[in-house]
Amino acid sequence: MSSRLRASIERWKSIADGVSKEADEAQRALVQVRTQHSDLCAEQEKIRFMKQEYILQLKAAEDSQEDLQQSTQLRRFMGQLDLTTRAITDQMADLQRQQQAIAARFRELNSERIKFETLAARAKDQLKQITRKKDQKESDLLNTQRFSAQQKTRHSQ
Numbered sequence: 001m002s003s004r005l006r007a008s009i010e011r012w013k014s015i016a017d018g019v020s021k022e023a024d025e026a027q028r029a030l031v032q033v034r035t036q037h038s039d040l041c042a043e044q045e046k047i048r049f050m051k052q053e054y055i056l057q058l059k060a061a062e063d064s065q066e067d068l069q070q071s072t073q074l075r076r077f078m079g080q081l082d083l084t085t086r087a088i089t090d091q092m093a094d095l096q097r098q099q100q101a102i103a104a105r106f107r108e109l110n111s112e113r114i115k116f117e118t119l120a121a122r123a124k125d126q127l128k129q130i131t132r133k134k135d136q137k138e139s140d141l142l143n144t145q146r147f148s149a150q151q152k153t154r155h156s157q
Helices: 002-064 068-156
Strands: none
Touching (some): 002 068
C-alpha cells in the first residue's frame, strides 16, 4: 500500500512539474505579448506626434500657396502615416486577442498545477497516516510483548 502511495506521490509531482513548466512558458509568452503591445503603443504615439508636426507644416505650406508640390507630398506622407496607424491598431487588436487567449491558458494550467500538487499532498498525508498507524501497531505489539514477558517473569518468581 505504501509503495503504491509513494508511486502516486511521485506521479502527481511529476505531472504537476510538467504542467508548471507549461504554465511558465505561457507566462513568458504573456510577457512577450504585453511587451509587443507596449512597443506598438509607443510607436503609435510617435506617429501621432509626427502627424501633428506634418499638419503644422502642411498648414504653413497651404497658407503660402507657393509650393503646391510640397503640400501634395505632405498630404501623401500623412496618408501613409494614417495607413501605418491603422496597421498598428490592427496589430494591437490581434495582440490583445492573443493576450486574452494566453492568459486564459495560463489560468487553466495554473489551476491544473494546483490540483496535481493538492493530489500529491493528499497522497503524502495519507502515506504519513498509514506509516503512523503501522508504527503505532508495532509499538503496541512491542508493549504487549513486554507486558506479557513481565507477567511471565512475575508469575515464575
